[in-house]
Amino acid sequence: MAPSPTDLTQLALVDTARAARVLSELRSARLSGQRTPIAPRPVIEQSWGRMLRSGIDPDHDRRSGLLSADEVRRRRESSALRHVLPVLRKGLLSVADVAHHIMVVADEDGRVLWREGSPAVLRRADALGLELGADWREDVVGTNGLGTPAVERRPVQVFASEHFVRSQTSWTCTGAPITDPRDGRLLGVVDISGPLETMHPATLAWVDSVAKLAEARLRELHLASLERLRAVAAPVLARAGGRAVAVDRDGWTAAVTGMPYTGRITLPKSLSAGRRWLHPLGLCTVEPLAEGWLIRAWDEPLPHGTTRIVLDLSQPRRWSVTVSGSAGSWCRELSPRHAELLYLLALGRDGCSAAGLAEEMFGDPARRVTVRAEMSRVRRYLGGLLEHRPYRFTEGAEVELLLPAEPRDLLPQSTAPAVRRAREPAGTP
Numbered sequence: 001m002a003p004s005p006t007d008l009t010q011l012a013l014v015d016t017a018r019a020a021r022v023l024s025e026l027r028s029a030r031l032s033g034q035r036t037p038i039a040p041r042p043v044i045e046q047s048w049g050r051m052l053r054s055g056i057d058p059d060h061d062r063r064s065g066l067l068s069a070d071e072v073r074r075r076r077e078s079s080a081l082r083h084v085l086p087v088l089r090k091g092l093l094s095v096a097d098v099a100h101h102i103m104v105v106a107d108e109d110g111r112v113l114w115r116e117g118s119p120a121v122l123r124r125a126d127a128l129g130l131e132l133g134a135d136w137r138e139d140v141v142g143t144n145g146l147g148t149p150a151v152e153r154r155p156v157q158v159f160a161s162e163h164f165v166r167s168q169t170s171w172t173c174t175g176a177p178i179t180d181p182r183d184g185r186l187l188g189v190v191d192i193s194g195p196l197e198t199m200h201p202a203t204l205a206w207v208d209s210v211a212k213l214a215e216a217r218l219r220e221l222h223l224a225s226l227e228r229l230r231a232v233a234a235p236v237l238a239r240a241g242g243r244a245v246a247v248d249r250d251g252w253t254a255a256v257t258g259m260p261y262t263g264r265i266t267l268p269k270s271l272s273a274g275r276r277w278l279h280p281l282g283l284c285t286v287e288p289l290a291e292g293w294l295i296r297a298w299d300e301p302l303p304h305g306t307t308r309i310v311l312d313l314s315q316p317r318r319w320s321v322t323v324s325g326s327a328g329s330w331c332r333e334l335s336p337r338h339a340e341l342l343y344l345l346a347l348g349r350d351g352c353s354a355a356g357l358a359e360e361m362f363g364d365p366a367r368r369v370t371v372r373a374e375m376s377r378v379r380r381y382l383g384g385l386l387e388h389r390p391y392r393f394t395e396g397a398e399v400e401l402l403l404p405a406e407p408r409d410l411l412p413q414s415t416a417p418a419v420r421r422a423r424e425p426a427g428t429p
Contacts, residue, residue, distance in 0.1 A: 023161035031058055044162045047143040051164045056142050059166050064140055067111055067133030076113050081188050083221055084214035088190055091210035101194035106146045108186045110137035121194050145173025145191045153177055155208040160196045172196045174203045176211035181219040229254040232290040243297040268314035269405035277310040279322050279331050307397045311346050314402040316409055338378055340416050346401040351392030360418040
């Protein structure tokens with residue numbers, strides 16, 4: 001009788017080699033389309049399905065280039081994971097080294113930023129391509145303990161031939177995602193990896209518990225930083241007239257005066273001191289304050305007849321247009337296509353023909369009908385703020401374009417030639 005997936009887990013405790021052989025036979029049969037006496041574990045079967053649909057070759061490595069040492073250093077310095085390395089090391093490394101494992105930490109893009117542990121296992125990891133700066137996303141190297149937890153957003157153990165790519169089947173990996181406790185955003189994955197004979201089912205709960213400790217530490221650090229900012233802001237806000245709020249650099253609120261409390265103000269990544277339009281406060285004065293910003297809302301109405309349009313593309317996948325004038329203000333989230341169109345119009349205030357917009361959006365000036373149809377939809381909510389022949393914002397409107405701090409984050413899914421050019425680093429031929 002063939003063992004069940006549960007039996008395989010128990011078998012691995014007493015006979016790792018036999019469990020690996022059974023999984024190898026299961027993998028070979030499933031990938032060749034044959035019926036198998038047992039099915040892979042659901043999390044593995046789902047991952048294999050994604051790999052087959054995406055065309056990953058199970059018999060050959062597919063590696064992207066390593067990041068440079070400078071880029072690894074830059075990512076380390078900007079990653080929130082650097083704050084919890086002591087927690088990860090304390091919780092994982094002392095046992096990992098004895099058990100012939102290594103600890104691997106990757107960022108949200110699947111790039112390996114830290115590797116520590118058994119020197120002998122680190123050398124074996126080099127042969128697998130598990131190196132600093134390597135890309136271990138699931139859709140690059142197949143089912144694995146770094147990429148698959150990032151997709152599943154839960155802890156995953158990948159044992160022996162549960163790996164999709166053959167070269168990894170002598171390995172066992174157990175990874176858990178680490179998320180930002182403030183908003184649930186994925187920060188990266190911590191993984192314990194080693195030769196398959198070192199596998200133990202309890203490793204999954206162990207790695208998950210340490211990842212949760214790391215998230216708890218991030219929550220403590222966040223609350224402590226808001227407390228420090230609140231102490232600095234209190235006397236400033238006491239003297240402030242009107243509406244004002246003190247926020248940290250990510251927009252999380254430390255203290256307010258003259259207005260209801262809101263947990264977070266959406267800030268553009270490229271925020272600097274001065275007059276800025278911030279939703280939902282409207283026109284504001286922004287001043288640096290300790291580890292954050294003091295934001296004072298302007299309560300005076302805009303001069304009669306003035307219309308202000310703020311096109312906010314600063315967030316990765318939340319784009320909006322905000323219109324304000326003497327009659328009030330309103331905000332609308334944008335689809336990717338409308339975000340592209342308004343971006344092009346904000347760049348070229350002199351206007352652009354339908355053919356010109358088609359060239360910049362599709363690389364094909366003949367697609368004028370598509371552009372005209374999309375512009376007709378945009379005019380349903382921007383109305384008289386847009387003119388045509390050529391298409392442009394009305395001359396009397398003040399237009400502000402908010403862009404991401406990193407050019408590569410501009411409309412990341414867009415294939416428009418104009419957007420792709422803007423995402424290229426300066427000096428790229």
